[in-house]
Amino acid sequence: MVVDIPYSALVDPAADISAQLEEAYGPAGLGILTVSGVTRFPELRRKLLPLAARVAALPAAARAQLEDPTSHFNIGWSCGRETLEGGQPDTRKGSFYANPLHDDPVPGHSDLQRRYPAYCAPNLWPHDDLPQLEGAVKALGQLIMEVGLLLARHCDMYCSTRGGYPPRLHDILQQSPCPKARLLHYFAPVSETSGSGRAPSQQWCGWHTDHGSLTGLCSALYLDAAGQPTACPDPQAGLHVRDRSGKVTQVAIPADSIGFQIGEAMQIQSGGLLRGTPHCVVAPRQDLSAGISRNTFAVFMQPRWDCPVDLPAGARPEDVGIGQWRPGLDFGSFSTLTFESYYK
Numbered sequence: 001m002v003v004d005i006p007y008s009a010l011v012d013p014a015a016d017i018s019a020q021l022e023e024a025y026g027p028a029g030l031g032i033l034t035v036s037g038v039t040r041f042p043e044l045r046r047k048l049l050p051l052a053a054r055v056a057a058l059p060a061a062a063r064a065q066l067e068d069p070t071s072h073f074n075i076g077w078s079c080g081r082e083t084l085e086g087g088q089p090d091t092r093k094g095s096f097y098a099n100p101l102h103d104d105p106v107p108g109h110s111d112l113q114r115r116y117p118a119y120c121a122p123n124l125w126p127h128d129d130l131p132q133l134e135g136a137v138k139a140l141g142q143l144i145m146e147v148g149l150l151l152a153r154h155c156d157m158y159c160s161t162r163g164g165y166p167p168r169l170h171d172i173l174q175q176s177p178c179p180k181a182r183l184l185h186y187f188a189p190v191s192e193t194s195g196s197g198r199a200p201s202q203q204w205c206g207w208h209t210d211h212g213s214l215t216g217l218c219s220a221l222y223l224d225a226a227g228q229p230t231a232c233p234d235p236q237a238g239l240h241v242r243d244r245s246g247k248v249t250q251v252a253i254p255a256d257s258i259g260f261q262i263g264e265a266m267q268i269q270s271g272g273l274l275r276g277t278p279h280c281v282v283a284p285r286q287d288l289s290a291g292i293s294r295n296t297f298a299v300f301m302q303p304r305w306d307c308p309v310d311l312p313a314g315a316r317p318e319d320v321g322i323g324q325w326r327p328g329l330d331f332g333s334f335s336t337l338t339f340e341s342y343y344k
Contacts, residue, residue, distance in 0.1 A: 002030065002251055002259075007037040010150040021158045021274075025262050030241050030249060031277030032217075034257040035147055042256045044143060045297070048136040048183070049221040050229075052295035055130060056094045056185040062129045066096070071117040073097075074180065076124035092204050092283070096133075096183040098123045100141025100299065105177040116305040116332050119178035137297075141181040144216035144258055144299040149174055151260055152214060152301075159270050165312040169266060173213055176304045180212075186294035188225070189283045204294060205281035207242070210263035211338040212302030217259035219252075225291030233292055234284030241279045251279075264322045264338075265303055265331060271315030305332035 003024040009015040024033035055063075055077065066077035073081040079094035099105055104122040106112045113120045125134045149170060156167035173179075186204040220238065224230045232238060239251045253259040262276040284292065303309070309329050311317065317327065324337040 003033040018158045025274040032261045036257045044140040048140045049295045052183045052185040055096045071121040074118040075121045093186045100181040119305045172303050173301045180300040182298045188293050189286045204283040207278045207280045209278050212263040212300040213266040214301040215261040216299040218297045219255045220294045220296040233289040237284035271312045272319035303331040307331045309334045
């Protein structure tokens with residue numbers, strides 16, 4: 001059961017949601033919770049998610065104009081650039097990345113764009129081919145961030161109470177000019193039937209843990225071959241999370257709620273009090289889902305590139321458990337180590 005926190009509790013600075021945070025983000029938690037009751041969210045979600053399929057269907061030449069290799073394809077269009085287990089290119093999904101706050105997060109600083117292109121590169125928008133995309137991404141992305149910052153403030157209160165750590169998680173995110181929004185289109189599964197005529201399950205997105213601080217997630221929108229909304233055709237498809245005991249749990253985010261997952265940077269900066277979990281997206285079986293795609297949206301709230309990814313005073317490195325992390329890294333360096341494991 002996924003923990004849900006009403007928006008009315010988040011906006012109340014005196015509300016005590018520490019028990020819910022511990023259940024969701026503590027050592028035995030799933031690393032994810034939902035926030036319900038955000039008034040403008042359902043409408044903005046309905047406007048944006050169908051555009052994921054339209055970006056993926058743009059002519060090849062138009063999509064090529066939206067690619068940015070210098071940012072590790074972390075701006076604009078990306079498809080087949082990440083690698084799956086075994087080193088195979090991931091062509092099962094296409095992504096459109098943008099900074100929802102700033103079209104140019106570091107104006108006049110070409111040196112930072114060269115050094116930290118994944119965070120400092122300017123946005124690329126399909127103004128001619130899909131002009132409504134920019135406004136839709138920014139509107140939903142900024143709303144998710146507003147809610148995420150409220151959640152981060154409560155996370156600070158939780159860490160102060162549980163670990164005696166000074167509050168800083170909210171300020172780290174509020175002061176960062178480089179959040180990243182990702183609009184995702186998971187292509188209809190390719191037919192790979194077994195001898196019984198029933199296709200084995202495929203992963204639309206392989207197992208991974210987000211390396212940022214806090215990831216805001218929308219419930220997915222499934223579209224049929226005609227581009228019309230449809231129900232998820234396979235009850236086993238969708239987001240799956242592996243907790244620290246190794247148990248895998250399917251997570252369903254209600255269509256009118258926002259999911260928030262803990263990332264590795266916040267796990268470190270909270271001294272391990274807040275913990276992320278590996279997760280993947282399982283595609284529906286082909287025999288149940290011919291022509292059906294999945295469309296969703298995530299906002300990665302993360303520190304500035306030069307923010308130290310460090311432990312709070314009194315925390316121990318062994319409490320963190322992040323493989324690529326070591327003391328002394330800033331977020332830019334920490335991210336580079338992560339990207340090198342995912343991208344060609």
